[in-house]
Amino acid sequence: MSDRKFALAVAATGTAVLAMMPGAPTASAAVSELTVDPSLSVGMSTNYGTGCIHYLVARLSVGIVPVAFYDNGALLAVVNPTDGIATIPWVPSSTGGHSLVALQDGVGRGVDVSVGRGYRFGESCVVTGG
Template sequence: MSYRTITIATLFGVAAVTLTGVAPNASAVVTRMGVMPDSNYGLATNYGTDCAATAEAYVDNAAEPVSFYDNGVLLGVVRPLGGIALFTWFPATTGPHTLSAVQAPDVTPIATVDVRVGTGVHVGFACLVFGS
């Protein structure tokens, strides 16, 4: 094999790797989900009505928007920063809630998180949560 043949093969290999790295990721999936209670505290649950909590969706595509749902009802759409999309959630009702998120072009949630919501009482910057 000649030096010229090896150089041409190397160039084609580098071009293939470069094009693969530049091509957009066709998939866009929420790989995992969580929810942080922020400054809320309760004995049975840390999530209260009208108290802010932060839903987080870990995604494999940092460009596509993420849609957040509460019990199947759309809450809002945000763009991820890096591999995480954050959404501030204010639960409106007590009881069980399933939070989910999808990233376009997906329409079926893969990652979900279940939380129970009690009655929230604002105390300064925090919320006390009763019941649930």
């Protein structure tokens, strides 16, 4: 075996051993962005209303790890992402401030929204207050 081939074999073996060692670096899951889609809701102060259907959308760095969604600390749902995005419908049940959070593997993003009173008209929603 030539010196060059021997050096390549040693380097490849060392790389393989390092990759198998405990504590080797791995890709970390994380929510890179959380947005609240108001859907067909409109209002003067806020577009988010009680009884209206909105969508929480989490964009992810790793698209295979489940995502947990929270509203004011209460678990809403845990969902499996599709194509690097996790989405759930959100229908607020109370007016006022809502702190929404999406967590993936313990890392997440949050957003605060103000919720007014919603009045549904078919698929759309008119929001007052907030």
